[in-house]
Amino acid sequence: MGIPGAVRSGGPSPWSSLMSRIDGGNRSSSPKGPVRSGAERPDSAAQGARKDAGAKDLQNHRAVQPFQGRSDFEPDRRATPRAVAPQPAVSAQIANADAELALLSEFPDQADAQGGLASAMLHAHADEPASQARIVERLMQDGRLEALFGEVFREGNPYVEQPHRTAVVRALGTALARGAVTGEDLRAFTRGAYAHEWRQIGSELGSPSGAAPKKA
Numbered sequence: 001m002g003i004p005g006a007v008r009s010g011g012p013s014p015w016s017s018l019m020s021r022i023d024g025g026n027r028s029s030s031p032k033g034p035v036r037s038g039a040e041r042p043d044s045a046a047q048g049a050r051k052d053a054g055a056k057d058l059q060n061h062r063a064v065q066p067f068q069g070r071s072d073f074e075p076d077r078r079a080t081p082r083a084v085a086p087q088p089a090v091s092a093q094i095a096n097a098d099a100e101l102a103l104l105s106e107f108p109d110q111a112d113a114q115g116g117l118a119s120a121m122l123h124a125h126a127d128e129p130a131s132q133a134r135i136v137e138r139l140m141q142d143g144r145l146e147a148l149f150g151e152v153f154r155e156g157n158p159y160v161e162q163p164h165r166t167a168v169v170r171a172l173g174t175a176l177a178r179g180a181v182t183g184e185d186l187r188a189f190t191r192g193a194y195a196h197e198w199r200q201i202g203s204e205l206g207s208p209s210g211a212a213p214k215k216a
Helices: 014-026 040-064 088-106 111-124 129-142 145-152 162-178 183-189 195-205
Strands: none
Touching: 088 111, 088 129, 111 129, 111 145, 111 162, 129 145, 129 162, 145 162, 145 183, 145 195, 162 183, 162 195, 183 195
């Protein structure tokens, strides 16, 4: 890549042009008028040459100095805010939630028991919004949220008590506030296998005395 302002080969050099002007000032010619002193013409020519050389040096310096701004093709050099690491207490809550979710594997193919266990976890972590949001998020990622929470609100589930249902509603409100799930995700469940149960959940989520979502 060439240096901006450098002289390309094949064309006349600005220095040769400059030297030709200096040489032209030193060449004598037949005087047509009064003869000036011999020292006057070389001095004036040399002074003009120095001015020309100084102007070209300034142009070259401006051409090669590094660009200080930002073009549309360059990434923004401004510092971007770094992601804030979770606080130790929050990290511990998330780790505990992950460990407890592993217990669901002890009840394979038993959605009613798994739903009861998951709702009991949420009830136990009622004051830990990070744990609640993590449990909801993981169940959503695993594709089990619809069935397990549907089972929590299914009439006749022997593994569920009313406080567990309240814990599920509050946890969903917290997860919505923290962005772990979206309202569209939950509305889609009202058209699935547990449509009746999820409509009930939605009704309690929208009730003033229902969920009290926490973001902290």
